[in-house]
Amino acid sequence: MDLTLATRDADGKTIVAVGGEIDVYTAPKLRDKITELVAAGVYDLVVDMEAVEFLDSTGLGVLVGGLKKVRAHDGSLQLVCTQDRLLKIFRITGLAKVFVIHESADDALAAN
Numbered sequence: 001m002d003l004t005l006a007t008r009d010a011d012g013k014t015i016v017a018v019g020g021e022i023d024v025y026t027a028p029k030l031r032d033k034i035t036e037l038v039a040a041g042v043y044d045l046v047v048d049m050e051a052v053e054f055l056d057s058t059g060l061g062v063l064v065g066g067l068k069k070v071r072a073h074d075g076s077l078q079l080v081c082t083q084d085r086l087l088k089i090f091r092i093t094g095l096a097k098v099f100v101i102h103e104s105a106d107d108a109l110a111a112n
Helices: 027-041 057-071 082-091 105-110
Strands: 003-010 011-020 042-055 076-080 098-103
Touching: 003 027, 011 027, 011 057, 011 105, 027 057, 027 098, 042 057, 042 082, 057 076, 076 105, 098 105
Parallel strands: 011 042, 042 076, 076 098
Antiparallel strands: 003 011
16 A cells, blocks of 8 residues: 655645555655755644544654654644544553644644
């Protein structure tokens, strides 16, 4: 399974729609996209994970790394995720307390 990435700007934030599997093979692609956005001065990201079918520890590491990158610029990295199997990973690892997780991209855009 491959990883798909699509970005769009909305209400001063950049939404990164991710699809497929975020694992040891595909996570570098997501990391590179986040790094590229931060280098371009984009510090408010919403990672839409609604089309993600699988997430492993490497993928979690990339998300945490991305959060650190945007926070270094007083930015934010919020997630959109409603899938129980992915939410369970965030709860078990304690990352549900680290990330702001929304039910839709619209909710994420409405939040500060």
